[in-house]
Amino acid sequence: MQTRSTGANQVWVSINVMWMSSSLRGLNKFGLGMCIRDDEGHFVLAKMEWIYLFLDVDLWEAPSILFALRWVCDLQLAKVVLRWTRRW
Template identity: 50%
Template sequence: MWIHRNKLLFRELNDWKNIKTVQTTTSVDVQTEMNVIKWKKPSPGRIKYNIDAAFPSNNNRIGLGICIRDETGAFIRAKTEWVEPKCEVHVGEALGFLSALRWVHELNLGPVDFELDSKLVVDSF
């Protein structure tokens, strides 16, 4: 009886080690495939507007976010807004850029740089 119990116990322990090894290997592989994008400061004397759009799956609108930082990376201001109806990603990113342009005019901060993650929108300007 003890021999059977120990075989069962140690077999399950080995199964646990195998599972743990697979989980560790999988998480490392995922991390190495991710591209890490680091925020870059604007040139001296400039302000940077970072713009992004979010597309929640649970409603028919998109979220826009804008963050303003100075040449040292210090936070100046940020805002969010909702736009309806939901649209294609490049359209949402362009709407975020339009919102940032309006905010630049309103705040009269300058000179400015813009950063957004839609290559299609960036290449259009």
């Protein structure tokens, strides 16, 4: 995990974003999991969402970025490192 600190008052957080696809009874179901860690690598907060959209698996990176950025905005985080993992 990458974390950065640029001084006592400027702390970076890392958000690990994992998404996976599942075909359940013909539905396109995607799971999106996000975990926030502080600048020392300690767990802070996690979020999981199941999303039903009809997209090709290869196109799911862009919506996962959108969901992660919305969460960052909702939490009013300023200095964030985003990392992605894709599972099938």
